[in-house]
Amino acid sequence: MEESSKKLGVQSVHRSTLSKQVVEQIVQLLVSGQMKAGDKLPPEMELMEELGVSRPVLREALSALETLGVITRKTREGTFFNNKVGTHPFSVMLALATDNLPAIIEARMALELGLVTMAAEKITDEQLEKLRKTIDTIANSEDNDYGEADKEFHHIIALSANNPIVEGMIDSLLITHNKVNSLIQVRERERTVEYHKAIYAALEARDPQDAFLQMYKHLDFVRQKVLQYSSANDE
Amino acid sequence: MEESSKKLGVQSVHRSTLSKQVVEQIVQLLVSGQMKAGDKLPPEMELMEELGVSRPVLREALSALETLGVITRKTREGTFFNNKVGTHPFSVMLALATDNLPAIIEARMALELGLVTMAAEKITDEQLEKLRKTIDTIANSEDNDYGEADKEFHHIIALSANNPIVEGMIDSLLITHNKVNSLIQVRERERTVEYHKAIYAALEARDPQDAFLQMYKHLDFVRQKVLQYSSANDE
DNA sequence: TGTAATCTTATTGTAAGACGAATTGCACAA
């Protein structure tokens, strides 16, 4: 294992470390199809023997995998592969980028623009129905406390793209939705409803390009708002 | 430190676990600005005392952070915060999704569609120049081995959006670019050049909507190809 | 006989101690 005499400068960014190797081996279990999502891994004792490492090393690896959201550990029950691969890593990453709110907004914008395009191809009637409800909720909200419905609107669109990877990404980005809301003190409910209706119409017509266009208008409006306020805060 | 009598069950979706708390605390060091990127953390002994945990727990946390790409550990030298937060988590995540190539393609598609739109607003003349070069490279390639130039084309567009978060995402997604290439046995160089030229023209004109449209055509073409081949392989 | 409570046990969570490896830095000698 440690015969590094072979000119390991090539791709050895890894600096070996047993625990990392263990991480990769466990990931391989999934990739190779030996285990599926949702499966229960052997108890730590067995894994130790099977992989030939000590318990702390194994636990370091498991801890890393858990933080990545690949597995879930339940006291006394065991360790399981997660069915949803996704959101966790992003959350941590985004936690480190909270100071860069405009970047997050733009990332969300980029992603949602693509999403709505694909949603126009795939969205189901049920999802359209749900969308319409959120619009109603916003339109009928007495106060200006329609943040949740707004978030829901975007979330439904994300789901309708029917792609687990993108879902994971957008889930994390939408976490910042609340923060964005708090930035925009001056609510413009009618404006929001208008935008949402336009997007809905495009989706209903299954028109990717129009869906894109309407979403672009909407998000560009939001972005301008945020840029405006955040720059006002910065300086 | 260890008398957690303060009812920490408040937002503890985390099922506590000391090591996770340690992870968050260390992340907080960065977020709160107490430490900066590139800084050296105290040696493990000191961290143990400071955080009031045992070494295995601390090491589990550090291991998780390292896997996330937040820190780097060097034998004997110490532990350092990384300057670039970014791509690592995605790579792992995507490693688990390699079996779902169409999903990756679509995710890339969604992201690139949004990207090219924003790129149209931000791209610099130098970046346009680079883009043109990659197109030339592809056009002049004798054999059909223009995969790298193709990848470069998309990468430049991603960079021109000038957003670190999106860069991290797209970097990981483009890893699959090679895999996609290998799927498409039948090269259609002229077709590719055509698409790229159209995208380039839109970017040069700083026309977001046309850029989107051209990219959509391009990626949709690629997607159809991949779907075709991968479904042929599946069955 | 069925249900509930208790107890055992398996498994994860945490701790402490120890040793090895590797690299750095200092000291000493040439």
Add this chain to the structure above:
DNA sequence: TTGTGCAATTCGTCTTACAATAAGATTACA
């Protein structure tokens, strides 16, 4: 002044041990 060697620091790993928790079984009681 420079080079070599030794020591100390710090990460990497292992061993052992105990605590906590919850599932499952067993037993007692109705």
